[in-house]
Amino acid sequence: MEEKFSPTEACANFVSSVSFEDIPAESIDLLKRDLLDWIGCAIAGAADKSSEPIKKVTAELGGKPQAGAVGLLKNDVARSAMCNAYYGHIFEMDDVDRESISHPATVNFPVALAMAEYLKKSGKDALLATCCGFEVMLRIGASVTPGHYKVFHTTSTSGVFGSAMVAGKLLGLNATKLAWALGNAGTSSAGLWQFLQDGAMSKFLHVGLxxxxxxxxxxxxxxxxxxxxxxxxxxxxxxxxxGRQEPDLSLFKDFGEKWRSATVSFKPYPCCRHTHSAIDAAEEIREKLKGRKPAKVKLYTYGTANQVAGKRNPKTGRQAKFSTAYCVASTILRGKPSNNDFTDEKVTEREVAELENLIEVIVDPEITAMVPKNWPCRLEVVADDGENLVAQVWSPTGDPEKTLNWDGVVSKFHIMTDGIIDTKSQEALIEKCKNFENLQNVGEIFEL
Known part of the structure; x- marks a missing residue:
């Protein structure tokens, strides 16, 4: 009798056997861009008031000075990784993978950096381990999407498998012990979407844990x-x-053939990724309006976007990050969104609130059918002079089809870190990420 295929075994075997030389150049390049992108998110997050709870608790609990964390003294590897992961998710600017609907950078990079510093491993070792984490995490997440995502925060539930493989690879675990780590990662897997209904902070804790x-x-x-x-x-x-659906086991049969670490998307706007195609469409409509007012607005979107980012009449910046209607209204009135557009004061401004209430959100079956391969939307607007305007976006800015190159990532990094760290430190971090495989002391990242 043919032995039943084991995706768990496939994950462990891949991680135990893969070498840096096996990884294609496009994956290495994307991972390095993603590292700089995530560091910018973490620096910005660590400077935000939302970082204070984890900072205070970490300081109170203490730990051996094994690895660095943004804005903190060295702590033990687990707490340092927890803090850095938490920071990287605060502004909703970290990367995203479409098929698994997850954010791999903010779970995997903190583990790679902390463990590499602790074990005195090189940047090359850390990149290899991070690639392992991405490849495993993204397959597990994609195999149960979209059913799983309706209740569970995939970045957390599949992320713990990825982080276990990052740490396991740096520890040099064999396939047997990697499978054990996966087993106990699965037992530790958690992350429920219920916090969204209250605008709570749980999302940061999800990735930290x-x-x-x-x-x-x-x-x-x-x-x-x-x-x-x-x-x-x-x-x-x-x-x-x-799972909440039949898992797609074929995803675990192409390790080493398809590199999911080469297809991750970047986020140009500081809000839920499910709002981004609508933001791109709203920017196009803004240009077509040429100063006129919208009289009617219909937003055609997909089911998951409405589930996660369907908040109406947001009252806080946190709620607005998960409100596609707010993001569309703000973009039409103000242009492409920045962090400044997600303050409590900006969210409740009368003009944007009135336009947000005017927007009719429609879950379109044809658009929904394209998810998760694409995350599209369509905006149909009637201007106040009666002209009909349409904007169709198939792939939002930052997707593999419209990826951010080094110049784009560097520009975003400056936006995230200007006024927080000095220019000399910014430039040094950019260069270290561009040449990360040659870095011998990974701890230099946090010294800067």
Missing amino acids: AASNGILVALLAKEGFSGSNHILEGSQGFFVGY
Whole structure:
């Protein structure tokens, strides 16, 4: 009888056997751009008031000075990774993968940097480990999307598998121990969307715990602590408990052939990625209006966007980041959104609130059918003089079809970090990311 295919085993075997030389140049280049992009997000996040709770708790609990964190003294690897992951997700500016609907950078890079510094590994080692985390995390997330995503925050639930593989690769674990780490990562997998209904801060904690728990299970595996060998496909495993749909096992059969780390998207706007195609469309409509007022606005979008970013009449900046209607109204009136457009004061300005209320949001079956391969939308606007205006966006800015090159990522990095760190530090970080595989002391990132 043919042995049943094990996606858990496939993940462990890939991570144990892959070398830096196996990774295609386009993946390495994207990972380095993504590293700079994430560092900019983390620096901005660490300077925001939302970072204060984790800073205070981390300082109170303390830990051995093993690895650096943005804006903090060195702490133990798990807490440093937790803080950095948390910071990177605060402004909703970190990367996104379309098929898994997840943000791999803010879970995997904090683990790679913390463990590489602690273990005295090179930038090349950290990039290899990060690639392993991306490849595993994104396959697990995509295999259960979109059903899983209706209840679970995939960045957290699949992210802990990725972070465990990052830490495990840097620890040099064999396939058996990597499978144990996956088993205990699955047991630690968590992250529910309920917080969105209250505009709560849980999203930051989701990624922080995914990063720190990945380190914990990898370190335990190194010491002989066993875990399920079939955590994904087992009768009481991840797919059964969390999947909410039949998993796509074919995704685990193309390791080394398709590199998902080469197809991640960048986020140009500081809000939920599901709002971005609508923002691009709104910017096009703004140009077509040429100063006229919109009299009617219809936004055709997909189901997941309405589920996650369907907030109406937001009262706070946090709520507005998950309101496609607000983002469209703000863009039509003010242009492309920046952090300044998500203050509580800006969100409740009368003119933007009136336009937001005018927008009719329609979940379009044809657009929904294109997700998660694409995240499109269409805006239909009637101007106050009666002219009909239409903007159709198939792929938002930052997707692989419209990716941010080095110049784009560097520009965004400056936007995120201007006024927080000095120009000399900015330029040094840019150069270190561009040449990250040659960096011998990964801790230099946090010294800057």
